[in-house]
Amino acid sequence: MKPSPFIYHDPTSIEEALALLQHYSGDAKVLAGGQSLMPLLNFRLSAPTALVDINRIAALSYIQQEAGQLRIGALTRQRTLEFSALVREHLPLLYEATTLVGHLPIRTRGTIGGSLAHADPAAEYPAVATVMEAELVVQGPKSQRILRPEEFFLGYLTTALASDEVLVEVRFPIPPPTSGWAFVEFARRHGDFALVGIAALLDAEGEQCRRARLATAGVGPTPVRLRAAEQILEHEGLTEQSIEAAAVRAAELVEPQSDLHASTDFRRHLTQVLTRRALRQAKARSQERQG
Amino acid sequence: MEQFTPKLVGARVKRREDRRLLTGQGAYTDDHRPSGLLYAAFLRSPYAHARIVRLDPAAARSLAGVATVMTGEELARLVKPVRAGSNMRDYKTTSWPPLAVGKVRHVGEAVAVVVAESRYLAEDALEQIDVDYEPLPTVADAQAASEPQAALLHEEVGTNVLLTRQFAQGEVDAAIAGAEVRVRERFRFHRHAAICMENRGCLAEYHAGTGALTLRSATQCPGLLRDVLADLLDLPEHCVRVVAADVGGGFGAKSSLYPEELTLCAITRLLARPVKWISDRREDLLTSTQAWDEVVEAELALRADGTIVGLRAEVTTDIGAYSIYPWTATVEPVQTISFLPGPYRVPHYRGRTRGVATCKAPLGPYRGVGRPITTFVMEGLMDRAARRLGMDPVELRLRNYIREEEFPYKTPSGIVWDQASLTACMHKAREALDYEATRQWQRQAREEGRWVGIGFATYIELTGVGSAIPVSPGMPISTGTEAAFIRVDPSGTVTAAFSVAPQGQGHETALAQVVADALGVSFQDVRVICGDTAVAPHGTGTYASRSAVLAGGAAILAGRALREKTLQIAGHLLETNPADLDIQDGRIFVRGKLERGIPFREIARAAYGGLRRLPKDMEPGLEVTRFYDPYYGTASSATHVAVVEVDRETYEVKIHRYVVVEDCGRIINPLIVEGQVRGGVAQGIGAALYEEVVYDEEGQLLTGTLMDYLVPTAAELIPIEVHHLETPSPTTLGGFRGMGEGGTIGAPAAIANAVSDALSPLGIEITELPITPERLFRLMRGTNELS
Ligand SMILES: Cc1cc2nc3c(=O)[nH]c(=O)nc-3n(C[C@H](O)[C@H](O)[C@H](O)COP(=O)(O)OP(=O)(O)OC[C@H]3O[C@@H](n4cnc5c(N)ncnc54)[C@H](O)[C@@H]3O)c2cc1C
Numbered sequence A: 001m002k003p004s005p006f007i008y009h010d011p012t013s014i015e016e017a018l019a020l021l022q023h024y025s026g027d028a029k030v031l032a033g034g035q036s037l038m039p040l041l042n043f044r045l046s047a048p049t050a051l052v053d054i055n056r057i058a059a060l061s062y063i064q065q066e067a068g069q070l071r072i073g074a075l076t077r078q079r080t081l082e083f084s085a086l087v088r089e090h091l092p093l094l095y096e097a098t099t100l101v102g103h104l105p106i107r108t109r110g111t112i113g114g115s116l117a118h119a120d121p122a123a124e125y126p127a128v129a130t131v132m133e134a135e136l137v138v139q140g141p142k143s144q145r146i147l148r149p150e151e152f153f154l155g156y157l158t159t160a161l162a163s164d165e166v167l168v169e170v171r172f173p174i175p176p177p178t179s180g181w182a183f184v185e186f187a188r189r190h191g192d193f194a195l196v197g198i199a200a201l202l203d204a205e206g207e208q209c210r211r212a213r214l215a216t217a218g219v220g221p222t223p224v225r226l227r228a229a230e231q232i233l234e235h236e237g238l239t240e241q242s243i244e245a246a247a248v249r250a251a252e253l254v255e256p257q258s259d260l261h262a263s264t265d266f267r268r269h270l271t272q273v274l275t276r277r278a279l280r281q282a283k284a285r286s287q288e289r290q291g
Numbered sequence B: 001m002e003q004f005t006p007k008l009v010g011a012r013v014k015r016r017e018d019r020r021l022l023t024g025q026g027a028y029t030d031d032h033r034p035s036g037l038l039y040a041a042f043l044r045s046p047y048a049h050a051r052i053v054r055l056d057p058a059a060a061r062s063l064a065g066v067a068t069v070m071t072g073e074e075l076a077r078l079v080k081p082v083r084a085g086s087n088m089r090d091y092k093t094t095s096w097p098p099l100a101v102g103k104v105r106h107v108g109e110a111v112a113v114v115v116a117e118s119r120y121l122a123e124d125a126l127e128q129i130d131v132d133y134e135p136l137p138t139v140a141d142a143q144a145a146s147e148p149q150a151a152l153l154h155e156e157v158g159t160n161v162l163l164t165r166q167f168a169q170g171e172v173d174a175a176i177a178g179a180e181v182r183v184r185e186r187f188r189f190h191r192h193a194a195i196c197m198e199n200r201g202c203l204a205e206y207h208a209g210t211g212a213l214t215l216r217s218a219t220q221c222p223g224l225l226r227d228v229l230a231d232l233l234d235l236p237e238h239c240v241r242v243v244a245a246d247v248g249g250g251f252g253a254k255s256s257l258y259p260e261e262l263t264l265c266a267i268t269r270l271l272a273r274p275v276k277w278i279s280d281r282r283e284d285l286l287t288s289t290q291a292w293d294e295v296v297e298a299e300l301a302l303r304a305d306g307t308i309v310g311l312r313a314e315v316t317t318d319i320g321a322y323s324i325y326p327w328t329a330t331v332e333p334v335q336t337i338s339f340l341p342g343p344y345r346v347p348h349y350r351g352r353t354r355g356v357a358t359c360k361a362p363l364g365p366y367r368g369v370g371r372p373i374t375t376f377v378m379e380g381l382m383d384r385a386a387r388r389l390g391m392d393p394v395e396l397r398l399r400n401y402i403r404e405e406e407f408p409y410k411t412p413s414g415i416v417w418d419q420a421s422l423t424a425c426m427h428k429a430r431e432a433l434d435y436e437a438t439r440q441w442q443r444q445a446r447e448e449g450r451w452v453g454i455g456f457a458t459y460i461e462l463t464g465v466g467s468a469i470p471v472s473p474g475m476p477i478s479t480g481t482e483a484a485f486i487r488v489d490p491s492g493t494v495t496a497a498f499s500v501a502p503q504g505q506g507h508e509t510a511l512a513q514v515v516a517d518a519l520g521v522s523f524q525d526v527r528v529i530c531g532d533t534a535v536a537p538h539g540t541g542t543y544a545s546r547s548a549v550l551a552g553g554a555a556i557l558a559g560r561a562l563r564e565k566t567l568q569i570a571g572h573l574l575e576t577n578p579a580d581l582d583i584q585d586g587r588i589f590v591r592g593k594l595e596r597g598i599p600f601r602e603i604a605r606a607a608y609g610g611l612r613r614l615p616k617d618m619e620p621g622l623e624v625t626r627f628y629d630p631y632y633g634t635a636s637s638a639t640h641v642a643v644v645e646v647d648r649e650t651y652e653v654k655i656h657r658y659v660v661v662e663d664c665g666r667i668i669n670p671l672i673v674e675g676q677v678r679g680g681v682a683q684g685i686g687a688a689l690y691e692e693v694v695y696d697e698e699g700q701l702l703t704g705t706l707m708d709y710l711v712p713t714a715a716e717l718i719p720i721e722v723h724h725l726e727t728p729s730p731t732t733l734g735g736f737r738g739m740g741e742g743g744t745i746g747a748p749a750a751i752a753n754a755v756s757d758a759l760s761p762l763g764i765e766i767t768e769l770p771i772t773p774e775r776l777f778r779l780m781r782g783t784n785e786l787s
Helices: A014-023 A037-042 A078-082 A085-090 A092-098 A104-109 A112-118 A124-132 A227-236 A240-253 A264-290 B017-022 B072-076 B119-126 B172-177 B222-233 B259-271 B281-287 B331-339 B371-389 B393-400 B422-433 B435-447 B507-519 B547-574 B600-607 B670-690 B742-758 B773-781
Strands: A007-009 A028-031 A050-053 A063-066 A069-073 A135-139 A144-147 A153-155 A166-173 A180-186 A196-205 A208-217 B038-044 B050-056 B066-071 B110-116 B130-135 B161-169 B181-193 B201-207 B212-217 B240-243 B275-278 B290-302 B308-320 B348-357 B451-463 B482-488 B494-498 B526-530 B581-584 B587-590 B593-599 B623-628 B634-646 B653-663 B721-725
Touching (some): A063 A085, A078 A092, A085 A092, A092 A180, A124 A166, A180 A264, A196 A264, A208 A227, B050 B110, B066 B119, B066 B259, B172 B308, B201 B259, B222 B240, B222 B259, B290 B331, B331 B348, B371 B451, B393 B451, B422 B634, B435 B451, B482 B547, B547 B600, B547 B623, B587 B600, B653 B742, B670 B742
Parallel strands (some): B212 B240, B308 B348
Antiparallel strands (some): B161 B348, B201 B212, B201 B275, B451 B634, B482 B494, B587 B593
């Protein structure tokens, strides 16, 4: 389990990194926290000519509040997010999801950008980005693009990133202070990738629901926005019946795969269970914040 | 015989090896880097069953940094294949060359080896070896493999059924036919992997000048390896040394001879340079011996009052591709029918078993061998019987345990239990749990619609096995003895060497406690060395819950012999009758006259000081080797209780409480015993809820990483409550009983029974482990089509 030979670069600026990626025209890989890339290299499932290690680019690691958003540099460690007061205050959903990512040593190295760029369908961050309608800032050699999650996540481990582009920033809109949130998942063990994860964000007033947003992890090749379920809540409010109806609808909206750990049917069943749990929790939190 | 009066034995002495192991000072196989070291990497078969049509190593050989590339045919000229012999009548062995010759029989089997200046270069070179395989039909499961038209794994054997065996007593068919209550079930225990913190690995070093071969290996059995390496490599045994220094876990999977060990020994002789191979996690999951993989169809019959009248069972074990050395393919299947009646009086019994070869990694011993499944089966049947009879499961058990006055008790398979605390363990477990209150809580929880259950499991385990029966049935080599070599140095410190070889069990502490007590010196003055055949007297290693009994017994014998000689010398120097002397804390004194004494170190110096200071005709020196053979061995027992809850929506099983009451005889060190119990229970919980080796129909391993083979972590466990009974064994020196495996034996059964109890309102009973959420989901849906 040793990687094939590769050339190693560790640029200190984004410009340098972009130039290197361009130089290898598709045959170089960005190395961030290495928590997904290193196993692929060690199994020799990926054998790029060169690695462009971005860990020395200080300009990629930050958390800033600006224009009603939290802007997070792609190289920001998951553990930094876990302990950031800004994140806890403004993006409690991102905080909650972060605590579910792997284990402490993995979060210590793993980055938010790496997780999004890797696009594992069972990962937490893609679901959070989707439910929060985050903006993904992608820098190419010439220009910058800002993508919506639906544009960014294209398929299983596949994103819209071109081989000479780097994900530099993620922008999360800060939800209204009375909104409720929940990230609920079911994994075989603590720290495992979820069999199913549900991210919920509610903008509510009493049982009235101004906006409901739901997204999944683990039940499709990309995160799935459960729009038809959201509409039930927006039309019918946050009653037990409408929550149940939304949960039932959620299970109908997903097309999960079978694998070693769970069948399609069981994942669909879990989608319903977890959607219900996420909505109940999000509703309770919203009510608590409304006082 | 003088009494063994313990002082340190029984004390909660902190493990002295932990400082080293926990601060990174341990020296594992991979920590050794002799100069001139080369690194090996193995090319492994991607096919489960295939003929090797062509294998061309030329391109790999020509790469810079590659010292050699060797194929199966080439290696076969240097090493004999492994043939695990047995005296058992209906057993057929297999021929297992260290690198495949002609064909491969499981995914991951090694077909060639590259030895290079680094592991990186070696793995690069693997990609340059050209192999053409002609796939053969995959023999994927034991049932299909035993059909007459099945493809053969070992053509020369003529069948895939490598063994059949039966134990019988009484008239079981008639007894069952005439019984008032019968319960019957088909139990499935899936394949299991040991998963050590340290993967397997070895380092072979041949010294051309002396002709000496040293193998450092992450093994449980250095002594055993030394004997067999000398044989298969055609080397004089005194030229072979095997060292197992620090080893990070074994659990049985490091107790067999492996192809990599043989390969490296052969290659280092050829190159006269040291060669190392460290298994990566994928190789370990593909090639280390796996466990269990059994189907047991069993039927238990009882009278209306709950008394057992008969038990019969048919066992099929999937033993994988090869019969392993030295335990053979019989180790799991035969132990299963041997131990099935467990702690119960079963007047009429028949157990039949067969072991079938398939295209999977070889099956080997794993912590508990045979007993995790027999306990799961027998205790599962007992709970079914209790439900059928409307009896309390505890009462039913108490009615059927072998009674105190019946010991020594001979089982239908011929094993003799010296004594065990079955009834006492259950009584204490019931009390520790507060059984009545827990049932009351359960009734309330059920009324709230929760699925909660209580499960019991009691086992009896043969440990510290001596020479009366082989550790593995029919095995021709003896594992019934161990020895202690103890030397008192001239300064009065003590070095004790043993052939047992721990992988984390704390022998350096426990055996030092025994030696210190037997000799009368302080704990600090005793150093224990294990696992180096150049230092230790002949023995085999650490496995089968034997070290406390065998090495502990040998330590008592050797310690006593030295104590006696010490007293003789002291008597001479003090001009006193040695019978009036005593040793304590490193000082010899006249009993009743503490002030008249002499420090132990004076005696040590005198012993090496020449004849002038010694009694007339006494041989100088203060060292001794003593062997011990406990002959039958001794029984350990325990009752485990699990209290669980099943999530009504996600089908996750949560353990609320876990209680163990165990009796391992005289306890050398309660800290170590509790650690072993807890570790064992953790592995048993893994078996009950998480761990399963999965192969697909093509014989491909689907659980080739630790993201797919799920081992419970600290986060999945709860504090495990451990209580002791301490009934010294009537048959072993020191009264010790073995206890290294027990935790793993009780837990799968206790948890399965607790889940069945939780789901009993739905009529669901657990027949298959692990109990995954997916399996429960299907049981709930009533569509239990096993994939
Ligand atoms: C045992 C284990 C358990 C885990 N459990 C979880 C879990 O429960 N949930 C979860 O979400 N994740 C889990 N992970 C994955 C972990 O979160 C990774 O950290 C994350 O997926 C990748 O982040 P990284 O910074 O390590 O990226 P790397 O591994 O360095 O890179 C991953 C991929 O993204 C690319 N990349 C990285 N950064 C950029 C960038 N800025 N621009 C463009 N491309 C980039 C790389 O080229 C590579 O293809 C687990 C990992 C392990 C080892």
